[in-house]
Amino acid sequence: MMTGLLLVIGVAILLALAGYSLYLFAQLRKQKRLYEQARLARAARLKESIRIIARAMHAGECNHSEGVIRLKMLLDPLGQKTLSEYDAMWRLYETVRDMPTHEDRRLLKKNERMKLDLEREAKEIELEEAIKAEVKTLLSELQ
Secondary structure (H helix, E strand, O other): OHHHHHHHHHHHHHHHHHHHHHHHHHHHHHHHHHHHHHHHHHHHHHHHHHHHHHHHHHHOOOOHHHHHHHHHHHHHHHOOOOHHHOHHHHHHHHHHOOOOOHHHHHOOOHHHHHHHHHHHHHHHHHHHHHHHHHHHHHHHHHO
C-alpha cells in the first residue's frame, strides 16, 4: 500500500516536472522568436537609415563628412558591411573622425576652425566623385 502511494506521488512529481519543462521550453521558443523579430526590425531600421543618408549624400543634400560619420555608426552594428570596404569614404572618415564637433569646435580659435574646415573641404572635393560612386554601390548592395 505504501509503495503504491509512493509510486503515485513519484509519477505525479515526474508529470509536474515534465509539464514545467515543456512550459519553459515553450517560453524559450517564444523568447527566441521575439528576439529574432526584434533583430530583423533593427536591421531594417538601420538599412533604411543608411539608404536615406546615402541618397542624401549622392544628391548633395548632406555633406560627405557628416555622411561618412553617420554611415560608419550605422554600418558597424548592421554587421554586413563596414565603411572601410569603401576606399574613398574611409579616407574621408579617417580625415574627419578626430575633428572636434559641437561645443569642442566652438571652443577652438577662429583660425583653428578655418584650418580644419579647409582640410575637411579639400578632402571632400578630392574624393567627391569617388564617394558618389561608392554611395551608389552601397545603395545597390543594400537591395
